Amino acid sequence: MQPLEWDAETMRQMGYRVIDLLVDYWQTLPDRPIGKRAARATLEPLLAEPTPTAPQPFEQVLDEFLRKVLPNIIKVDHPRYFAFVPAPNEYVGVLADLLSAGMNIFVGTWMVGAGATQVERVVIRWLCDWFGLPDTAGGLFVSGGSVANLVCLAAARQRYPDALARGRVYYSDQTHSCVARAWRILGLREEQMCVLPADEQFQIPLDALQAQIRRDREAGWLPFCVVANAGTTNTGAVDPLNALADLCAEEGLWLHADGAYGAAAILTDEGRQRLQGIERLDSLAVDPHKWLYQPMMAGCALVREFEHLRDAFRILPPYLQDKERGAVGVDLCDYGVELSRNFRALKVWMSLKTHGVEAFRQAMEHNLRLARLAEQALRARPHWEIVSPATMGIVAFRYAPSGWDAARVDALNRALVDAMIADGYAMVSSTILRGRVALRMCTLSYRATDADVRETVRRLSAFAESLTRAAR
Ligand SMILES: Cc1ncc(COP(=O)(O)O)c(C=O)c1O
Structure with a gap:
């Protein structure tokens, strides 16, 4: 047997052990403490070791994880984890991640990952339908909300050739920090980001926004994008999407919304009511690893015109030329930042099909x-x-x-x-x-x-x- 291979029976036993462990963990989770904030001074000596040379039994390594690692984390999937944004992952999603990792399914190109790509397109279509986005809309899975916002905002910046030189973007002070970070990565300077103090309802103040855009144009800026909130991290506030869509249409601005936290609530009565106008966005970040209960690493970047992502991201190097011949389809590596993409859509697809929406x-x-x-x-x-x-x-x-x-x-x-x-x-x-x-x-x-x-x-x-x- 090759050095990294296992016999079939051992593999089964290892896998059964992990599934048993997970099920026991979930069964006992409500009775367990939420976890602890571990001190660095304790953890460093606890886990420090040189690269292992001698093999250790899997059971022993697993046991070390249970003794040294698990007690030193706070459990974000705990029923009473009400901090930040909880991450209660759903079992079918967990199994889908296991399948996807097990078969190491590559979803970068159609040539190699056609079936998986098509599943991803189906799930993205479901999401676009939930939000009332048109047939031209599309998107892709990314690691989470931070990257989903980055990908959407890259598409926005690409539509305005002068954006880097004199562009200006607008959002409220309730906006998640990943938006400012995204603009920074995309090359905007601090003075190009106009952060407006939110109003009493923690929403972007429309009059102040309109006045600021007018003043900026007069001063020679190119206002090109408004980032709305579709559920802030702080309070869940949703900016007035319809009014923003009117304003952006009038002013020729791209309207993006960060719905990483809240957009999935479109399935509920409260969400539908608060998210009115979401169908008018140019782009939207939404995170199945938050409110669709999926294991981490599942965000989605949705855009009204799918091809705008391709305009922003596609580069064809010679070593990928084979993907351009034969049964060509949608190469998702051309629509975002990653070439090696795992099958994140599988968890949403399996989970939604197994439970029903x-x-x-x-x-x-x-x-x-x-x-x-x-x-x-x-x-x-x-x-x-x-x-x-x-x-x-x-x-x-x-x-x-x-x-x-x-x-x-x-x-x-x-x-x-x-x-x-x-x-x-x-x-x-x-x-x-x-x-x-x-x-x-x-x-x-x-x-x-x-x-x-x-x-x-x-x-x-x-x-x-x-x-x-x-x-x-
Ligand atoms: C509103 C909002 N946007 C963006 C993010 C960033 O998402 P992620 O942590 O998946 O990168 C979060 C995270 O909580 C969020 O609440």
């Missing part, structure tokens, strides 16, 4: 309801202020004991995040809203229950009261 809609409605429940539970207790009501599955709030100044309240709320992590039952995260610290709960897990939410709020209150008492 209605199951996803119900899970999302459950998530939205849990955020409203968290808001109600907070409102029912003293000293909690709702900073942003439940919106697209996110509620933002703070504990504000009467008579405390802003700085003390900020410090107390930051301390609450740490107290919750140390407790281990649930996790929330903090952000800054209108200059003040706010906590946020993002109830995206399909595994979370009403009791999980209620008990999390109860513990938050208990810690808040005890921290307040200790500070007096």
